[in-house]
Amino acid sequence: MKAGQVTVTLSNGVRMPMEGFGVYQIADPAECAQMTEAAIRCGYRLIDTAAFYGNEESVGAAIRTAGVPREELFVTTKLWVQDMSYENAGKAFETSREKLGLDSIDLYLIHQPFGDFFSAWRRLEELYHEGKVRAIGVSNFFPAQLANFCETVAVKPMVNQVELHPFFCQEAALATMQYYGVAPQAWAPLARGKRGIFVHPVLTKIGARYGKTAAQVALRWNVQRGVSIIPKSANEERMAQNLAIWDFQLTDVEMAAISQLDIGHSEISFHDDPAYVRRMHARKIHG
Numbered sequence: 152m153k154a155g156q157v158t159v160t161l162s163n164g165v166r167m168p169m170e171g172f173g174v175y176q177i178a179d180p181a182e183c184a185q186m187t188e189a190a191i192r193c194g195y196r197l198i199d200t201a202a203f204y205g206n207e208e209s210v211g212a213a214i215r216t217a218g219v220p221r222e223e224l225f226v227t228t229k230l231w232v233q234d235m236s237y238e239n240a241g242k243a244f245e246t247s248r249e250k251l252g253l254d255s256i257d258l259y260l261i262h263q264p265f266g267d268f269f270s271a272w273r274r275l276e277e278l279y280h281e282g283k284v285r286a287i288g289v290s291n292f293f294p295a296q297l298a299n300f301c302e303t304v305a306v307k308p309m310v311n312q313v314e315l316h317p318f319f320c321q322e323a324a325l326a327t328m329q330y331y332g333v334a335p336q337a338w339a340p341l342a343r344g345k346r347g348i349f350v351h352p353v354l355t356k357i358g359a360r361y362g363k364t365a366a367q368v369a370l371r372w373n374v375q376r377g378v379s380i381i382p383k384s385a386n387e388e389r390m391a392q393n394l395a396i397w398d399f400q401l402t403d404v405e406m407a408a409i410s411q412l413d414i415g416h417s418e419i420s421f422h423d424d425p426a427y428v429r430r431m432h433a434r435k436i437h438g
């Protein structure tokens with residue numbers, strides 16, 4: 152099986168690639184289309200975008216020109232905070248679908264646990280039952296919040312996309328996801344370059360044993376503990392490097408050594424900080 156085609160089976164039976172390509176902060180439309188097309192040609196089969204990223208049209212254009220049949224691709228997009236209501240969720244979904252130029256979306260996520268996400272979820276459940284989206288999920292839901300959500304809703308989320316990397320392992324979050332049958336997906340699996348991850352001595356030393364880079368070791372560690380990953384790179388060499396993680400196996404001792412790097416909190420997002428919540432509500436993506 153080719154690297155980008157290793158899959159995880161979601162709770163509803165849909166198969167999702169274990170590794171995908173993230174397009175956050177590739178804002179320039181031409182660059183985003185070019186990079187997404189390069190990623191698909193390189194072997195990525197999952198593309199992770201969001202209404203908030205402002206690049207769904209570029210992703211759609213790349214899907215049309217990459218020369219890979221639509222059914223071989225898995226496209227994720229996300230509902231932004233501004234549209235977190237029953238009414239707006241349906242409209243926002245249609246807007247995303249049109250921008251992407253797709254008949255159906257493979258995975259639609261509640262981007263942030265802010266706003267009236269319970270009402271929005273009822274609309275997502277309908278979209279799912281109508282066959283407009285193959286799987287629905289959430290993002291940035293922390294353990295107690297995910298438990299409350301799963302205990303309340305009719306259709307449990309199939310995926311929870313959260314920040315997961317060696318400096319923020321989130322074992323408790325993974326245990327809760329496992330309990331509810333929610334597949335974990337790592338955003339910022341390379342810690343967005345923080346803490347010198349690309350030259351980190353522990354990761355570099357382990358990588359040297361396999362002829363792999365620190366980045367590849369960090370990515371391999373997540374998939375080996377059952378977490379799907381969506382690294383971003385706007386560089387073709389690095390995007391290929393990030394996909395070349397399926398031909399080696401970390402030992403239990405190496406896995407444990409990497410988990411030791413955990414600092415127990417994020418240095419990127421601050422979901423329990425009221426000022427952060429206010430900032431997210433203030434980010435408008437349309438009039």
Ligand SMILES: NC(=O)c1ccc[n+]([C@@H]2O[C@H](COP(=O)([O-])OP(=O)(O)OC[C@H]3O[C@@H](n4cnc5c(N)ncnc54)[C@H](OP(=O)(O)O)[C@@H]3O)[C@@H](O)[C@H]2O)c1
Pocket residue numbers: 172173174175176199200262290291312313337338339340341342343344349366367381382383384385386389390392393
């Ligand atoms: N749901 C959410 O709230 C949420 C939040 C954040 C991100 N995401 C998703 O997750 C994806 C990935 O997260 P992210 O973009 O924040 O961070 P990331 O993938 O952890 O890191 C991306 C950074 O690492 C660099 N990089 C990538 N591969 C490398 C390599 N092999 N060697 C050295 N440098 C490398 C990239 O630079 P170059 O581009 O120059 O290679 C870029 O600066 C996003 O694109 C987005 O789709 C979701």
